[in-house]
Amino acid sequence: MSKTLFDKVWDSHVVRKIEDGPDVFFIDRHFIHEVTSPVAFLGLKSRGVSVLYPERTFATADHNTPTINQHLPVEDALSANQLKALETNATEYGISHWGLGHQKNGIVHVVGPENGITLPGATIVCGDSHTSTHGAFGAIAFGIGTSEVEMVLSTQCIMQPKPKKMRINVNGKLSKGVTPKDVALYIISKLTTSGGTGYFVEYAGNVFEEMTMEGRMTVCNLSIEMGARGGMIAPDQTTFDFLEGRLYAPKGEAWTKAVEYWKTLKTDADATFDAELNFNAEDIEPMITYGTNPGMGIGISKHIPSANEVEGGEETYKKSLAYMGFHEDDVMIGKPIDYVFLGSCTNGRIEDFRAFASIVKGRKKADNVTAWLVPGSHIVEAQIKEEGILDILTEAGFVLRQPGCSACLAMNDDKVPAGKYAVSTSNRNFEGRQGPGSRTLLASPIMAAAAAVTGKLTDPRDLL
């Protein structure tokens, strides 16, 4: 029977099917961080059970970590306590732990791929919705709740009904200045934040085939923002080239055998999907969000739509614009901004820093802008230095911070003050996401860079 990429990976991990219920679904790789794991470990203790396969779980600290002075004790007592709990639990159960200060430390969805823990055909979960990132490698990867973290720790399985399948094809040639982030924000603006709910997405078409792994990760990362549990892209030579030689990737004969298997991981020609959508690359321009969910995005040259042009209730829409301090029909270009955040599991990789640097090179940070440039990991940080990007950033008046989730969700001190506007390369523009009262405009690294040097929303194509 013809199968999709998703079917192939899913079906090979079903331990048993329950009639009128979920599948018992086996998890190859499990990531944990300090926020969503402590209660799962408490659960293990209260049941008196242990971790079944400690070697399949990987711990890294990221959500709470400060992005300056990481060599000093963490000042916030609650954050310090969570970081300590992660370390204690990992040590007690024999789980690999890349805590604060460890040279492999970084955002879970950055360090997994860069160390080859993420592999094609694998099933990967983490108590974090942006686990969808790892789908870029042809893995089935999705976020889970803490009860499920406990399930994986104790039995390496979760109970999950098989989602429906959607394929999103984007073909054609992307215009200059249109990045993977723009492709994703464009798709979400078309589907809304609930359009993908109940589905697992496969991204196909030449636009994704031609993307780098970093770009594919950005796209898959944002799958959850259209409501989809995850998204994936068939592995190809780009995938194999990225993985070869990485710490946990198979080596020698095992590598050859693995690649042979990975090459079979693609959707059969006559396999079918529950839904299929097609978009043209030429229709996409650099995107910016104007509201309080990632579906509220438009091309930078566009005006904010009026309530009757958008799906959903007028009351909710107007509440959202009021929160942002925007109005229907406003022009986006030229709006003043206060903060710029480059980083997160969406856009905190080396390619994102290269893109940002390409715009700010030879220019200066605008005086009215506070900029937080936060690499996704120490490996990314080191690469920024090695490639001379740090020099460009410093010359332009920017400071590089230390790795972590940072202002994406503002659990640490990197909080955007109430009422201030932040152009952010992260994934969510929900009310208060970057600090109570903060106003977030989601954009690509080059859009963020253009705003950082002009102090206002600027079409990045004007600065290319």
Place this chain on the structure above:
Amino acid sequence: MAYDKFNILTSSAVPLPIENVDTDQIIPARFLKATKREGFGDNLFRDWRYNGDGTPKADFVLNNPTYSGKILVGGKNFGSGSSREHAAWAVYDYGFRAVVSSFFADIFKGNCLNIGVLPVQVSPEFSEKIFAAIDADPNTELEINLPEQTITLKTTGEKESFDINGYKKNNMLNGFDDIDYLQSVKEEIVSFADKLPY
């Protein structure tokens, strides 16, 4: 860790007719720093419920004594965003045992089922009727009957059925959880794992 059994719940309800209520509103990230599952109800809808100085916002429904009950009725696409189970814990800890909406985000729905809060998905029309009925009379009661999979507006007797898979329904009725089940098939899991490539 078994949770409360759910059978028939009859209660007035708290209306929140806003669409796309995300988990950052249900429980903002800065309140996720606990290492125990306690007290999350205090920060349920924190930034909609309280001003920056901690004083209650009078116009938010949870601060309005007119509305109370064990059922929360939300707008379309309730629980979107983050996978934080803390959102479901906050809903539970505040005292809600069921959430009604015309559409739920996936992970939030699953998290609710895993901790014993029943997500009840109704048609958009029925959702409108519920909001209208509560608007007309805040004491309007809803009856959620899990064995029969129905939700009834007690004032008018209007009723709609809802979906839940048989396995989860049995769990909710008996207070069983998935970990109990998975523990019972552990040997099968281990022999399965032995055959995997990685």
